[in-house]
Amino acid sequence: MTQENAYPVSKEGLAANGHTLTTVDDDGPATQPNEPAPGLLSRRPVRLLLGLVVPALILVLWQLNSVVGVFSAVQLPPPSAVGTAAVELIERGELWIHIAISTQRVLIGFALGATLGLALGALLGLSRLADALLSPTIGALRAVPSLAWVPLLILWMKIGEDSKVTLILIGAFFPVFTTLFLALRHVDRNLVEAARAFGLKGIRLLTTVQLPAVVPAVFSGLRLALAQAWLFLVAAELIASSLGLGFLLTDSTNNGRTDRIFLAIILLAVIGKTTDALLGIAERWAVRRWT
Amino acid sequence: MLLPGAMELYMSTVLSAQQQAAGKAQPTTADKLALPVTFSALTRSFGSGTSEHVVLRDINLEVRAGEVLAIVGASGCGKSTLLRAAAGLDAPTTGAVLIDGTPVNGIDDRCAVAFQEPRLLPWLSLRANVAIGLPRGTGAAAGKAKVTELLGLVELADFAEHRPREVSGGMAQRASLARALARNPGVLLLDEPFGALDALTRLKMQDLLLDIHRAQPTTVLLVTHDVDEALQLADRIIVLGKSTDPARPGASVTEVLTVPGRRPRDRNSADLGRMRSSLLATLGVKGH
Numbered sequence: 001m002t003q004e005n006a007y008p009v010s011k012e013g014l015a016a017n018g019h020t021l022t023t024v025d026d027d028g029p030a031t032q033p034n035e036p037a038p039g040l041l042s043r044r045p046v047r048l049l050l051g052l053v054v055p056a057l058i059l060v061l062w063q064l065n066s067v068v069g070v071f072s073a074v075q076l077p078p079p080s081a082v083g084t085a086a087v088e089l090i091e092r093g094e095l096w097i098h099i100a101i102s103t104q105r106v107l108i109g110f111a112l113g114a115t116l117g118l119a120l121g122a123l124l125g126l127s128r129l130a131d132a133l134l135s136p137t138i139g140a141l142r143a144v145p146s147l148a149w150v151p152l153l154i155l156w157m158k159i160g161e162d163s164k165v166t167l168i169l170i171g172a173f174f175p176v177f178t179t180l181f182l183a184l185r186h187v188d189r190n191l192v193e194a195a196r197a198f199g200l201k202g203i204r205l206l207t208t209v210q211l212p213a214v215v216p217a218v219f220s221g222l223r224l225a226l227a228q229a230w231l232f233l234v235a236a237e238l239i240a241s242s243l244g245l246g247f248l249l250t251d252s253t254n255n256g257r258t259d260r261i262f263l264a265i266i267l268l269a270v271i272g273k274t275t276d277a278l279l280g281i282a283e284r285w286a287v288r289r290w291t
Numbered sequence: 292m293l294l295p296g297a298m299e300l301y302m303s304t305v306l307s308a309q310q311q312a313a314g315k316a317q318p319t320t321a322d323k324l325a326l327p328v329t330f331s332a333l334t335r336s337f338g339s340g341t342s343e344h345v346v347l348r349d350i351n352l353e354v355r356a357g358e359v360l361a362i363v364g365a366s367g368c369g370k371s372t373l374l375r376a377a378a379g380l381d382a383p384t385t386g387a388v389l390i391d392g393t394p395v396n397g398i399d400d401r402c403a404v405a406f407q408e409p410r411l412l413p414w415l416s417l418r419a420n421v422a423i424g425l426p427r428g429t430g431a432a433a434g435k436a437k438v439t440e441l442l443g444l445v446e447l448a449d450f451a452e453h454r455p456r457e458v459s460g461g462m463a464q465r466a467s468l469a470r471a472l473a474r475n476p477g478v479l480l481l482d483e484p485f486g487a488l489d490a491l492t493r494l495k496m497q498d499l500l501l502d503i504h505r506a507q508p509t510t511v512l513l514v515t516h517d518v519d520e521a522l523q524l525a526d527r528i529i530v531l532g533k534s535t536d537p538a539r540p541g542a543s544v545t546e547v548l549t550v551p552g553r554r555p556r557d558r559n560s561a562d563l564g565r566m567r568s569s570l571l572a573t574l575g576v577k578g579h
């Protein structure tokens with residue numbers, strides 16, 4: 001997977017990881033040490049309000065469409081219809097199940113993929129032998145577009161939870177693995193040398209220098225992985241499932257329920273953004289704490 | 292003398308640390324005291340074959356135990372490389388460094404280094420950074436007291452809990468000096484430790500170094516660009532310089548000067564003045 005750059009990652013995390021990034025993070029002001037005096041735009045409430053301008057505008061245009069009728073109601077149902085669809089699904093008790101099962105799949109797949117990514121990233125980042133032994137294989141596996149695994153996963157694990165969670169795991173694994181591996185490789189050699197000069201080695205060197213140095217990078221890797229996890233969730237549910245937001249999408253397509261399609265997309269946006277924001281808070285804390 | 296009260300404290304903890312060390316782990320009283328350093332036919336080159344780049348050639352030098360030796364030379368002539376060899380951070384291509392008669396092989400815990408750059412861990416407070424210099428096995432209370440005291444001596448008491456990025460370059464450099472001092476080493480390797488300091492702080496820190504050296508006369512190898520600093524602090528000054536013979540690339544010891552007079556020296560004395568001009572002339576000629 002090489003889609004990592006398409007996802008929002010905070011400037012701090014990447015900067016700490018030795019990367020430079022020109023796109024602006026949308027999660028609020030970065031509390032960087034050398035930042036110029038905060039202007040109006042770096043005030044949190046102001047930014048929050050500004051961030052709501054475009055969605056509000058879209059909502060207005062969308063509502064206007066139902067009056068003017070540029071698109072038909074089948075192509076683009078009015079916002080109120082999406083609201084009604086939501087209420088209907090809530091009353092039937094289905095919406096929560098879709099949301100819950102999707103969130104559960106993402107969280108399990110993300111947790112497993114991230115754990116594996118951390119373990120292998122640390123192993124290859126710290127051990128030249130492991131690197132020489134495993135890097136070519138992992139590189140080749142990464143070159144496989146992840147959706148190519150789907151037939152195999154279905155063949156091996158049937159269309160159950162396992163195959164979906166595994167696909168999400170694959171999606172979450174690579175960003176974490178790659179960022180940790182690279183970050184460990186790029187830990188400031190001068191710092192490591194200084195610590196070694198004062199007698200630190202082995203585990204103490206690891207916990208005093210190497211691990212703290214990569215914490216910010218790990219968090220940006222986790223954020224990328226979470227975004228990937230949602231992407232792969234929808235892929236998995238679109239292909240084969242009977243529950244979940246991805247299923248809601250296919251099912252609504254088959255039934256011509258455009259209002260529900262919109263509902264599913266909006267829910268994915270909101271939930272994805274929320275989980276990303278939570279990790280973003282953790283990331284900013286980590287960057288402040290460890291750099 | 293700077294901060295007499297603090298110095299007494301420093302001496303007392305140095306002494307008690309020595310007594311503890313002498314009483315417990317190592318029965319030898321020589322433990323942690325100044326150690327002699329010998330550079331024996333040391334050559335260091337980087338790269339190989341046609342791209343070989345000889346930096347240091349055939350360095351032979353005896354540094355006496357307890358001596359302060361200043362190393363001067365043009366930028367890029369290999370001063371840091373020489374210190375790194377003594378610390379065991381870098382292995383000579385041929386030849387050897389001996390500390391107290393035993394060859395340096397790998398990182399040597401008889402040395403403490405203050406690097407040319409502060410090299411503090413950004414995620415730790417200055418206090419925690421200095422604590423990294425403490426010898427292993429230092430008790431928690433004793434270690435804390437020693438760090439507090441050293442931070443006071445380098446005038447960073449008010450910044451103990453600050454992170455390196457929250458203090459100035461000169462302050463970070465002083466913290467790095469304190470970290471090296473915390474080690475209480477047999478050989479103290481200082482690579483331009485006062486380079487980033489303003490004139491006044493520089494003088495204060497030079498005095499501090501002399502005070503600490505008097506309290507515990509460790510062997511000091513001090514790299515400096517500042518001829519006056521070398522004349523003030525050192526017992527001897529060596530000049531690293533390149534030979535004019537193109538067949539002999541790399542820097543060697545071109546001069547060894549014994550600085551006259553006891554410290555603290557009168558900065559305006561005629562002897563020092565002559566030595567200063569001669570050193571500056573040497574550096575001027577050999578610097579290009």
Ligand SMILES: Nc1ncnc2c1ncn2[C@@H]1O[C@H](COP(=O)(O)OP(=O)(O)OP(=O)(O)O)[C@@H](O)[C@H]1O
Nearest residue numbers: 337338346364365366367368369370371372373407
């Ligand atoms: N790891 C290395 N690989 C290749 N060349 C090196 C390495 N370390 C040092 N050198 C070379 O050795 C020479 C001396 O470097 P060194 O850092 O010892 O100089 P210096 O005398 O300390 O200079 P300065 O006063 O500017 O600090 C330089 O030409 C440098 O290019």
Ligand SMILES: [Mg+2]
Nearest residue numbers: 370371407482
């Ligand atoms: Mg140098």
